[in-house]
Amino acid sequence: MSFELALVWESLPKIVEGMGLTIELLVLSLVVGTALAVGLVLMRISGIAVLEWTAFVYTYIFRGTPMLVQLFIIYHGLAQFEAIRDSFLWVFLREPFWCAILAFSLNVAAYTAEILRGGIQGVDRGLHEAGRALGLKTHQRFLYITAPIAIRLSLPAYGNEIISLLKGTALVSLITMYDITGVARTIVAKTFAPYEIFVSAAIVYLCLTWLIQRGIGLAERRFGRYVRR
Amino acid sequence: MPADSGEPIIVLDQVTKSFGGFQALKGVSLNVVRGHKVVVCGPSGSGKSTMIRCINRLEEHNGGRIVVDGIELTASIKNIDAVRREVGMVFQQFNLFPHLTAVENLMLAPRLVRKISKKEARALAMQYLERVHIPEQADKYPAQLSGGQQQRVAIARSLCMKPQIMLFDEPTSALDPEMIKEVLDVMGELAQEGMTMIVVTHEMGFARSVADLVVFMDKGEIVEQAPPAEFFARPRSDRTRAFLGQILKH
Amino acid sequence: MGVVVEWLDAFLWGALVVLRVFFVALIFTVVWGLIGASAKLSDSAIARGIANAYTTVLRGTPELLVLLIVYFGSAVTLTGIAKLVDPSVKFVHIPPFWAGSLAISFIVGAYATETFRGAFLGVDRGQVEAARALGLTPAQTFFYVRLPQMWRLALPAFGNHMNSLIKDTALLSVIGVEEIVYVADRATTMTNKPFTMYLVVAIIYLGFVSVIIKTVAVLEVYANRHLDRAR
Numbered sequence: 191m192s193f194e195l196a197l198v199w200e201s202l203p204k205i206v207e208g209m210g211l212t213i214e215l216l217v218l219s220l221v222v223g224t225a226l227a228v229g230l231v232l233m234r235i236s237g238i239a240v241l242e243w244t245a246f247v248y249t250y251i252f253r254g255t256p257m258l259v260q261l262f263i264i265y266h267g268l269a270q271f272e273a274i275r276d277s278f279l280w281v282f283l284r285e286p287f288w289c290a291i292l293a294f295s296l297n298v299a300a301y302t303a304e305i306l307r308g309g310i311q312g313v314d315r316g317l318h319e320a321g322r323a324l325g326l327k328t329h330q331r332f333l334y335i336t337a338p339i340a341i342r343l344s345l346p347a348y349g350n351e352i353i354s355l356l357k358g359t360a361l362v363s364l365i366t367m368y369d370i371t372g373v374a375r376t377i378v379a380k381t382f383a384p385y386e387i388f389v390s391a392a393i394v395y396l397c398l399t400w401l402i403q404r405g406i407g408l409a410e411r412r413f414g415r416y417v418r419r
Numbered sequence: 420m421p422a423d424s425g426e427p428i429i430v431l432d433q434v435t436k437s438f439g440g441f442q443a444l445k446g447v448s449l450n451v452v453r454g455h456k457v458v459v460c461g462p463s464g465s466g467k468s469t470m471i472r473c474i475n476r477l478e479e480h481n482g483g484r485i486v487v488d489g490i491e492l493t494a495s496i497k498n499i500d501a502v503r504r505e506v507g508m509v510f511q512q513f514n515l516f517p518h519l520t521a522v523e524n525l526m527l528a529p530r531l532v533r534k535i536s537k538k539e540a541r542a543l544a545m546q547y548l549e550r551v552h553i554p555e556q557a558d559k560y561p562a563q564l565s566g567g568q569q570q571r572v573a574i575a576r577s578l579c580m581k582p583q584i585m586l587f588d589e590p591t592s593a594l595d596p597e598m599i600k601e602v603l604d605v606m607g608e609l610a611q612e613g614m615t616m617i618v619v620t621h622e623m624g625f626a627r628s629v630a631d632l633v634v635f636m637d638k639g640e641i642v643e644q645a646p647p648a649e650f651f652a653r654p655r656s657d658r659t660r661a662f663l664g665q666i667l668k669h
Numbered sequence: 670m671g672v673v674v675e676w677l678d679a680f681l682w683g684a685l686v687v688l689r690v691f692f693v694a695l696i697f698t699v700v701w702g703l704i705g706a707s708a709k710l711s712d713s714a715i716a717r718g719i720a721n722a723y724t725t726v727l728r729g730t731p732e733l734l735v736l737l738i739v740y741f742g743s744a745v746t747l748t749g750i751a752k753l754v755d756p757s758v759k760f761v762h763i764p765p766f767w768a769g770s771l772a773i774s775f776i777v778g779a780y781a782t783e784t785f786r787g788a789f790l791g792v793d794r795g796q797v798e799a800a801r802a803l804g805l806t807p808a809q810t811f812f813y814v815r816l817p818q819m820w821r822l823a824l825p826a827f828g829n830h831m832n833s834l835i836k837d838t839a840l841l842s843v844i845g846v847e848e849i850v851y852v853a854d855r856a857t858t859m860t861n862k863p864f865t866m867y868l869v870v871a872i873i874y875l876g877f878v879s880v881i882i883k884t885v886a887v888l889e890v891y892a893n894r895h896l897d898r899a900r
Binding site for chain 1: 725726728729730731732733734737738741742744745746832836837838839840843850853857861862863864865867868870871874875878879
């Protein structure tokens with residue numbers, strides 16, 4: 191019942207070892223997912239009904255189901271199909287790591303696409319018209335006017351999404367991987383000291399969250415330098 | 420109640436009030452006789468609103484005494500409640516409850532504070548909506564009413580608590596010009612019925628025809644107070660003359 | 670799809686468990702949200718500090734970890750207490766259903782405190798003044814004037830919180846709550862059809878989320894009815 195600080199000190203180094211995997215998962219999924227999100231947004235604003243509809247359905251499905259279920263469908267589920275087990279993809283898809291990257295990327299793409307779309311919608315219509323009056327072409331208006339402003343408007347929500355993803359990576363401990371949470375769970379299984387170990391793990395996550403918030407704060411200042419007075 | 424019985428229902432004695440470093444009231448003294456109508460005017464930031472907000476303790480005064488109908492305003496919650504039962508207030512921005520219909524706005528306080536039944540409250544509310552001439556708007560929400568109608572509902576809402584005193588904080592300032600008259604008319608009727616009223620307003624026509632006393636405030640002080648005939652004909656202070664010159668030009 | 674039919678009953682019961690967890694957690698979420706928002710708006714620096722710490726910690730800790738801390742942590746504590754009374758006791762725990770419901774309400778409640786705080790700030794100050802001038806007590810002002818106005822402002826964000834709540838229920842199989850992921854897990858070992866079974870889970874969640882989205886949209890129309898200018 192008592193809280194043993196010594197146990198925290200002993201386990202922290204081991205938990206920090208799991209941090210490497212957590213960060214790998216976070217960064218890789220974020221990069222892939224954000225790239226997919228840009229594609230999805232372009233589909234949503236393309237003006238072509240089929241693309242718009244496809245992107246909408248994709249977003250709706252991935253935002254409407256738990257990430258845990260998405261992860262399990264990919265990790266446990268795909269093995270159901272012989273075609274997949276026989277294909278070259280199996281080299282990746284039998285690895286929990288790549289399954290996690292795939293699931294997280296697809297998930298992040300859906301949320302980030304919505305965030306970016308919100309940002310684009312937040313750009314003043316008048317700026318668009320001004321661009322047109324100056325003779326800029328559609329893609330020029332998008333690249334030089336809409337996109338930079340939309341990115342600034344999207345940044346705070348994107349920061350929250352990164353933190354969400356960081357927290358989501360803990361799910362890999364359920365598919366045999368040893369990230370921060372995975373390591374913590376094995377230590378708890380040995381010591382049965384859930385408070386000390388899990389709280390230590392939480393502290394590590396909180397530090398990472400803090401770093402992400404700092405990073406986003408800096409990015410907001412960079413992109414919003416013309417907003418400040 | 421005879422208008423000039425001389426018995427003061429509100430006494431302000433050297434009242435001071437400051438917000439942080441800013442002194443909004445610098446020792447204000449005023450006696451209001453039961454049944455009298457007092458119009459308070461002055462430039463913005465002169466402390467008019469602060470003074471009447473102190474009377475029902477929306478602001479807490481820092482020094483001096485405020486006595487309302489024999490009850491001194493202290494930190495005692497009992498006294499504050501007692502005073503608020505006696506004093507109704509009408510705001511510049513109406514402050515109607517947007518989620519309640521007009522009649523529900525009137526029924527809320529009688530039901531919660533005076534604990535009367537829903538049926539009685541509704542009857543009472545309708546009676547007062549008729550007094551302000553808009554019973555047909557009873558079931559509309561504030562957003563569906565014009566500004567003038569909203570302010571009349573707000574007046575009726577205060578009257579439902581049967582106050583002895585009504586405070587008006589610039590009741591027509593937020594209204595379009597064509598709606599000012601309907602609100603002033605209702606206030607005039609109320610005045611004829613003998614209600615004690617303190618009205619912060621720049622409507623000098625109203626002051627001339629209704630007020631027993633006109634008070635001019637500037638920079639947190641009462642500069643001058645006099646019956647309207649005297650106030651408008653022979654203002655004593657330069658500041659009063661300057662102010663009147665400005666607003667009567669229009 | 671034939672295999673699904675055999676497990677339909679089990680999925681139905683699992684879905685019912687999801688709903689029960691959802692509604693219990695929803696109530697707690699509102700409670701934490703309102704308490705936290707009141708604390709954040711209070712004059713007491715201590716109350717504000719506690720509420721802010723609550724939000725910061727719960728927003729930065731993985732949902733899974735919160736669940737594990739609440740369930741196993743409480744179990745260790747309760748077992749410890751029980752052993753003081755009766756040394757022969759082996760293991761005492763909060764039933765997984767309750768531990769799980771509480772855990773996800775803590776998580777989403779942290780977000781709700783912010784939503785409610787913003788909504789309370791969105792209610793005009795004049796409303797409180799008018800209520801006070803009419804003689805309403807602070808409690809009456811809260812329940813009859815502030816609360817009915819703030820929920821309209823909180824609704825869109827709160828809809829998202831409800832979606833988070835329902836999706837977080839998927840974690841509860843980890844501590845042995847027999848919800849639909851748990852059912853799919855069991856069904857998989859029996860049938861060896863993991864894709865099919867987890868797809869059913871996904872479809873059920875998609876259904877729940879769609880109902881929540883629709884409900885919130887209807888509620889928003891209802892909540893804003895008094896703002897329609899009917900002229």
